[in-house]
Amino acid sequence: MNLLLSSAVISLLAALTLGYSSTNYPYRTASKDDVSYANMDVLQANHFELIVDVDFDKKVVKGVQTIFFDALQDVSEIVLDIQGLTIQRCTYTIAGKGLPGQIEANFDTFDDTAMGTSGLIIYMTDKAFKGDQVTAAIQYTINQDSVSVNWLSPAQTAGKVYPYMYTKCTAIHCRSIAPLQDSPSIKITYAGAISCSDQLKANMSAPFTTAESNAPGKMTYHFQSFTLIPSYLLAMAVGDLATRKIGARTYVISEPSVVDDYAQVFDQLEVILNKTESYMTPVPYVWGSYTVLVQPPSFPVGGMENPLLTFVSPSIMQKDKSQVFVAAHEIAHSWSGNLVTQRDWHNLWLNEGLTVFIERKVSGLLHGEPFAKIENYLGNITVWEDINTFGQSSTQSSLYPLTGNNPDGVYSELPYEKGNQFVDYLQIILNEGQQETDFLQKFLAFYINKYKYQSVTYLEFRLTYNEFVKANFDQAKATDLISKVDWNAWIIQGGKNPYQLDYTTPDATTFQELADNYVRLDGYDQSPDNYMIYNQTDNLNLKVILLQQLLVRTKYLSLQSMMKLDKDYGCTWDVNPEVGQRWFPLAIALQYQDAYDDAFSYVSTWGRQKYILPVYTALVRNNQKSLAIKWYNANVNFYHPIAAKSIRKIIFSGFEEFEHIKVAETLLRSQK
Ligand SMILES: [Zn+2]
Known part of the structure; x- marks a missing residue:
């Protein structure tokens, strides 16, 4: 579809605000997605056209969002997800009704403060009937404090000359970019147009089509996607x-x-x-x-x-x-996520677990099996940490967490690593006893091909597994393969897996023992005999194993040990942030003052939560909260709003909410 509205329409749509008042929410979340209030059960979006004008001076984005729907039932209201948007005007039309173009509509909004989200209700004075094509256009503003937009000053960019902005939508923040049916159960095409200074370039998560200058000093970039995507994959970046x-x-x-x-x-x-x-x-x-x-x-x-x-x-x-x-x-x-998509956020492991498995399979093909196995070894450590954080019997330590709230609140590495381990288990049983055929690969390709361009739950994954084994094995073997998967234990129940996978490798064990040796020598004696293996390896993951194991042994380490480690490995000055992620929390826990200046520099250099949240958490846990506040205040304008919010949660939630801090730490340890 072509853009129905040009960017000039933004100025034509004067700020005519019809009946507007914020109300309590009598509306229910969708049957397919309990964190979306959109009435997608009766009105399903199939395409949207988003036009935005980026104003770096005011740090606001003015937008017009036009959404095309199929009416699945008779309907007189359009309910959309929004978050922090100021709505100026809503219009609608129903195709084939002889209506005079876009019709002005009254609208209302409601807030769900517990979930941190809102809804927009557009009242149509003409009823749409099942089968009708409905179009809604919403004029709105993304405000300066939008949770998903990061505004950077020129000083915060590499070039230091031009400002920069980008968006980050997962999990449910796309609704803070535009009014939407913000649910991965809805897959949709879109067209986009971004107007900005002609000194800058705009990009979106769709193919670029054309650009034109339609005002002095301004440029408008156009994009058009032809492939169905879930809303969380909408993205923009504007800069030099x-x-x-x-x-x-x-x-x-x-x-x-x-x-x-x-x-x-x-x-x-x-x-x-x-x-x-x-x-x-x-x-x-x-x-x-x-x-x-x-x-x-x-x-x-x-x-x-x-x-x-x-x-x-x-x-x-x-x-x-x-x-x-x-x-x-x-x-x-x-393939996993963008082509076949989780239907809701409870099924996140379908996106992430499968993706980690494919990623490591490709890593193994490129760098050798031992490389991939050490990644799994590290992943297994985080699985255990996450299970202990959430609790063995908690739904949050399962692959199907049931919380009924904003998915940000239960984010962890479990869907990634435990999900990967489940697929790895399927690989073991499917390929057992033979090496000629990789049945797991055949199954994954079969599943992706079957559900491409669709959204699914683990139930479809399960049905497809059963279908696949029946089609590829004799009846006795198929029955055996089906009986070997306890879906309830793997997916629904929390805690450890019903089958323990072994990811130990000789190298991993050697680096784990190196950590033990540093603890044993306590910094006074010579270094461990084999201490140079750390400096000699080109596998960063092995270094991470040493540092991770030192972190686990924090209470057995002394200040002298830290000085010895720094002398041997120069961790304080290592530019690789994977080192700082473990080293600086260790330094803070042991009050190793020599590392503090570099720790501050570290949290001022990176905004990636995996790297900085452990440092802030270490400060708070070790009675250095005032320093955490000082470092946060020095960087608050640099951090993305999502990261800033996470840090505030760590600093200000206090020890009475210690579990909360641990969750936040896990949550952001390794988002990817
Ligand atoms: Zn991912």
């Missing part, structure tokens, strides 16, 4: 941006002063894409090109798999390419 081609289908975008360095780090991007596509055969990469946009350092997560425009943190741009696996993860989402 340049593009570099990596391979036949792969590109890198970032600021001009850093884009060439980043292109160098990502020189294997095409190889990773090809290898992933090869593994997913016969389901091809359907999105056309693949582009990574490397964000400024405030980006709050490692990566976000927006189709055609993956966002990544520059923290993964290490020259040793040790963090490029994050790109492998986001590429894998092109």
Whole structure:
């Protein structure tokens, strides 16, 4: 569909505000998604056209959102999800009714403060009947304090000349970008237009079509997606941006002063894409090109798999390419998540667990099985930490957490790592006793192909597993394979898995023992005999194992041990943020003052929550809250609003909510 409205319409739609008042919410969440108030059960969106004008001076975005619906039942109201938007005007039309174009509509809003979300009700004076095509247009403003928009001053960019803005929608923050049926159960195409200063470039998670200058000093960029996506994959970035081609289908975008360095780090991007596509055969990469946009350092997560425009943190741009696996993860989402999507946030493991499995499978193909196994070893540590944080019997330590609230509140690595372990278990039983055929690969491809462009729950995944084994094995074997999967124990119940997978490797054990030796020597004697293995390895994950094991042993470490470790390894000055993530909390716990200046520099350099939240948590836990507040205040304008909110939660929730802090820490340890 073409854009019905040009950006000029924004100015034509004068601020005519009809009957508006905020009300309590008599509305219920959707039957398919308990964190969306949209009435998608009766009115299903199939396309939207979003026009926005980005004003860096006022730090606001003015928008017009036009949504196209199919009426599934007779309906006279349109209910949409919103969050923090100021609604100026709503109109609607119903095709084939002889209505005079867009009709002014009264509207109302309501707030669900517990969930931190709101709803918009548009009252149609003409009733739409089942089968009708309904269109609604909403004029609105994204305010300066939007939870999903990060505004950066020129000083906070690499180039230091131009301002910058980007959005981050997961889990349910797309509704703070535009009124929507903000649910992954709805998959939709969209067209977008972004107007901004002609000195800047705009990007969206859809193919670019044209750009034109329709006002002095302004440029409007147009985008059009042809592939169905869930709302959380809507994304925008506006700034001084340049593009570099990596391979036949792969590109890198970032600021001009850093884009060439980043292109160098990502020189294997095409190889990773090809290898992933090869593994997913016969389901091809359907999105056309693949582009990574490397964000400024405030980006709050490692990566976000927006189709055609993956966002990544520059923290993964290490020259040793040790963090490029994050790109492998986001590429894998092109199949698991973006093509076949979780229907709701309870089923997050379907997106993330499958993606981690595919990512590590590709890592193993590229770097060898031991490399992937050590990633699983580290992942298993976080599974245990998360299970202990949430509790063995808690629904939150299951792959189907039932909380009925904002999914941000229960975010953890469990859907990633426990989900990956479940798929790994399926691999073990499906391939047992033979090596000729990779039945797990065949099953994943069968599942993705069957549900491509759709949203599913684990029930569809389960049915597909049963269907697959019946079609590929004799009756006795199929019955055995079906009986071997206790879906209730794996998915619904919390706590440990019903089958324990072994991810230990000789290298992992050696580095774990190295941590024990540092504790035993207590910093006074010589270093452990094999201490140089840390400096000699080129596998960052092995270094992480040592540091992680030291963290677990914090109460057995002394200040002298810290000084010895720093002398041997220079952890305080290591530029790799994976080191700082473990080292600085350790330094704070042991009051190792030599590291404090660098710790402050660290939380002022990175906005990725995985890296900075452990530092703030360590300060609060170790009675240094005033320092945490000082460091936070110095950086509050740099952090993305989501990260700033997480830090405030850690600092101000207090020890009486200690469990809450632990949850927040887990939640953001490794979002990707
Ligand atoms: Zn992911």
